[in-house]
Amino acid sequence: MGAQLRVYRQKIKSAQTTKKITRAMELISASRIQKALGRVQASGPYARAVTRAVSAVATFSNIDHLLTTEPEKVERAAVVIFSSDRGLAGAFNTNVLREAEELSTLLRSQGKEIVYYLVGRKAVGYFAFRRREAVQEWIGGTDSPAFELAKEIGETLVAKFIQPASEGGVDEIHVVYNRFVNMLTQTPEVVRLLPLEVVEGVEVPEDDDILPLYEFEPEAGDVLDALLPVYIESRIFNALLQSAASKHAATQRAMKSASDNADKLITDYTRLANNARQSEITQQISEIVGGADALSVKS
Known part of the structure; x- marks a missing residue:
């Protein structure tokens, strides 16, 4: 006894x-999530401004640009997976990896070859355990993302997209990350990053309004060359910030x-x-x- x-x-x-x-750990996550949410909200006006600028060029110009034109045949697609560097976050990483697997299954059923780009140690460990290869990996800094990381990822993806598929390039780029909804809900999000799908910022006139005429200086193609990489970097940075905020919320809840x-x-x-x-x-x-x-x- x-x-x-x-x-x-x-x-x-x-x-x-x-x-x-x-x-x-709960208190630490609670303190960090407020800062993470502040960064997400602070990045919103810039992302919206870039989106409006891209929408203006893509909507009011009649040029066929590589970054906005659908390819006739998609041979290879890139999938960028955003995970965390640390665990103890409930189903945070499991959900995003499951969503990436479902996306991969869908793309393969369409006859597309898939290459992976991984962000975060958990995604890297997941692929290493299953002996699956990834083109490039980024680890560290997912708890508090820096814009330099987003810029590096964006430059890598744009370079691969411009490169022909026969030389190792890709025809499509998809990103998978956790989107912060509220403290209790973080949902996996799948976005096709390139070719660009402009769904925001399109100007709709009122009944008595007339749409303005746009003139581009320099040419619209040059504007797209300079503007769209910035747009891609802002989208990548937003995905990193959303993933970081979602991870802190998931850790606090867990x-x-x-x-x-x-x-x-x-x-x-x-x-x-x-x-x-x-x-x-x-x-x-x-x-x-x-x-x-x-x-x-x-x-």
């Missing part, structure tokens, strides 16, 4: 230690659940320890009473 009591006390101590760790589970374990083991202690006391009293009865009988 005493050995069982020691086991329960040891488990209570372990649960209390675990609770201290998970509680600390650590809150772990702390609650630790509380439940402490309560359960405390009850079992009290029962074991009460049984031990009852047994000791029974032995004392039995011994006293035996002595009284002999006398």
